[in-house]
Amino acid sequence: MAKASSQKLGVFWLFFSPVGRVSREPFWLAMALMWTVMFLAFYVTAGNVMSAASPDTPPGELINMVMQANAILPMMVFISKWFEVALITKRLHDRGWSGFFVLLVFVPLLSIPVTLFVGLQPSEQGPNKYGPRPNSVPA
Numbered sequence: 799m800a801k802a803s804s805q806k807l808g809v810f811w812l813f814f815s816p817v818g819r820v821s822r823e824p825f826w827l828a829m830a831l832m833w834t835v836m837f838l839a840f841y842v843t844a845g846n847v848m849s850a851a852s853p854d855t856p857p858g859e860l861i862n863m864v865m866q867a868n869a870i871l872p873m874m875v876f877i878s879k880w881f882e883v884a885l886i887t888k889r890l891h892d893r894g895w896s897g898f899f900v901l902l903v904f905v906p907l908l909s910i911p912v913t914l915f916v917g918l919q920p921s922e923q924g925p926n927k928y929g930p931r932p933n934s935v936p937a
Contacts, residue, residue, distance in 0.1 A: 814880070816887035816897055821921050821932035825889050829917070832881050836874065843868040882913070889916045891928035 812820065812828055820828075847863045855863075865871055887897035893916075902912045924931055 812885070812888075814884055816884045816900075818888055818929045819892040819921070819926075819932045820885065820888040821892065822889075822917060822919075824932075825885055825917055828881070828885055829913070832878050836878050839868065839871060839874055840864065843871060886913065886916050889919070891926075892921050892932060893919050894922045894926045894928070 807818070811818070812824060813832075844860075844864050847860065847867050851860060851863060882903060883900050886903060887900045890897050890899055899912075903909045921932060
């Protein structure tokens, strides 16, 4: 497995690669950015749909209308889920845990608690099998 320290770490690595470790601050900033972009995309699309929908439209149908009204929204949902998987995997690695546990975010009632738990845990001190401690200066 390639260590994250041998790569140039940047925004692409942060959002797309599940390799390496990330500390709490960049994790929460990246999650907040992702959630903000998704919220704005849904908000704008939902506003347009709601203004055209009748007041008695069932909620399930409204969700379908929102997803159909913006052709890139379903792809954005898929991409944001990958971002979430990559970020949470790196946080799990930061604690010295297997990235396999990221599968828990696909369980509807566990997604938010797992994200909070992983995001609030402090970093494991020193290097581990997933790389050097995040935010450390290489020797």
